[in-house]
Amino acid sequence: MLTATSSTFAQLHSIQGVTTQVKAILSALAKVVPGYTLTEAQKMSSSETNYLFSDTLSSIASPETPLSIESYKKLIRLHHSILLGLEQLAQLPILPSALKDLSRQRCPGDTSLHHVIKNLYEIQQLLGNECERLNSIIWELPEKSPVIATQILNSLVAEASGQNFKFIQHSDLQTLSPERWLNGETINYFVDKWCTDSDTLGVSTYWANTFLFKDKACTKPLDHFDNNSKIVKDLKRSIRKRELDLNTLRWSKVYIPINNAEEGHWYCACINFDRRTIDILDSWGPTYRSSLNRPLRQKKHTSLLAALMWITEQVADYRGENVVLARNPDTDWSCNPHVEVPLQPNSYDCGIHTLWHLYHIINFGGLKNESVLPAQHRFTENMVGKRLRLVQEILDDAGFRL
Numbered sequence: 001m002l003t004a005t006s007s008t009f010a011q012l013h014s015i016q017g018v019t020t021q022v023k024a025i026l027s028a029l030a031k032v033v034p035g036y037t038l039t040e041a042q043k044m045s046s047s048e049t050n051y052l053f054s055d056t057l058s059s060i061a062s063p064e065t066p067l068s069i070e071s072y073k074k075l076i077r078l079h080h081s082i083l084l085g086l087e088q089l090a091q092l093p094i095l096p097s098a099l100k101d102l103s104r105q106r107c108p109g110d111t112s113l114h115h116v117i118k119n120l121y122e123i124q125q126l127l128g129n130e131c132e133r134l135n136s137i138i139w140e141l142p143e144k145s146p147v148i149a150t151q152i153l154n155s156l157v158a159e160a161s162g163q164n165f166k167f168i169q170h171s172d173l174q175t176l177s178p179e180r181w182l183n184g185e186t187i188n189y190f191v192d193k194w195c196t197d198s199d200t201l202g203v204s205t206y207w208a209n210t211f212l213f214k215d216k217a218c219t220k221p222l223d224h225f226d227n228n229s230k231i232v233k234d235l236k237r238s239i240r241k242r243e244l245d246l247n248t249l250r251w252s253k254v255y256i257p258i259n260n261a262e263e264g265h266w267y268c269a270c271i272n273f274d275r276r277t278i279d280i281l282d283s284w285g286p287t288y289r290s291s292l293n294r295p296l297r298q299k300k301h302t303s304l305l306a307a308l309m310w311i312t313e314q315v316a317d318y319r320g321e322n323v324v325l326a327r328n329p330d331t332d333w334s335c336n337p338h339v340e341v342p343l344q345p346n347s348y349d350c351g352i353h354t355l356w357h358l359y360h361i362i363n364f365g366g367l368k369n370e371s372v373l374p375a376q377h378r379f380t381e382n383m384v385g386k387r388l389r390l391v392q393e394i395l396d397d398a399g400f401r402l
Helices: 002-029 038-043 046-060 069-089 094-104 110-144 146-159 170-176 184-195 230-246 285-292 302-318 350-364 384-397
Strands: 200-202 253-260 265-272 277-281 334-336
Touching (some): 002 069, 038 110, 046 069, 069 110, 069 146, 110 146, 110 384, 146 170, 146 384, 170 184, 184 230, 184 253, 184 384, 200 230, 200 350, 253 350, 265 350, 302 334, 350 384
8 A cells, every 4th residue: 555655656746747847848938928828738739839929929020120229129038038948848858758658657647748748849840940030030130220220239238337247348348339449359259159169260369479470460470481490389289279278179270360450450361171272351442452453472461371371281280181382383272362352341340340251151161152141141331230249149148138
């Protein structure tokens, strides 16, 4: 008798455990669709559930949503709620197994839970699609309304005053405000974050003035190359450390942000071992246009390209590859000191362009044809939408909620 009572208690406790987990999921989903409870989940069919969530989300978020500070915050909160719901729904696979075990023991109450879990799977698939759709809407709306995006950006930066950030200061965040020049700390934040676990080895903003230039201002590229010098050992040591920092052991690209301190200008270089290319990406129009029709030796970044070619040979040696670029007309590598890139229409968006070059390199393998991209990925005349996006990313990482 005692054994039977203990067994019954254990069975009921297991049903309660499954029910508790289901209620935790439903609690998160109620922030996406208010009022969606266990009762609704038990009563509704799959098609009714799908309609309820689709209709609710479509009414809140559409490409025609008028952009304002209030609507932006509402969309961001909805996006966070969906992510939280998906996080809870990640527990779904363990629940059918638990119910299957309980059904073998003829436990009561599992039939309705099976129906609820079936509905939750429907919701999981729908929210996965809606999350992508909503993300596109959130970042396409500011591109259509840069004036309002500027107001939202200023508001967010002001609201974040006093917020404790783990890897960045509020003064760094402020450099993402409209018409401000980015600082190295802000660029390093995104290089570190985006390159972690990627196939791109992004180095810090201090790397170039150590290994590519003779001066800290990054105005005089190296012009003496000694394969047996201390700098080669230091270079390979820096690559190894960077691999460990970024947890990026299988990388095929090296991204190098560069700041010409005398000109107050950011640009970057990319070494791609898969495509066998060395590219310098500089969004400053006068530099690109003045170098366009000049002989190679007279182009502004040709001396830097020579330094990058030597660096590439040393990095290739670190990778266990043999690459010879100097005085090698038969090389199959392509080296371009002035890649054609979208040009900044002002003097202050160079840092944003430099980061967006990295965004394209990581997500598309290199600069993608703008005409085939949705607005959220494109370079634009006014990059305020990208500034807003970067600020929001920092706030999300810090757990700051609107």
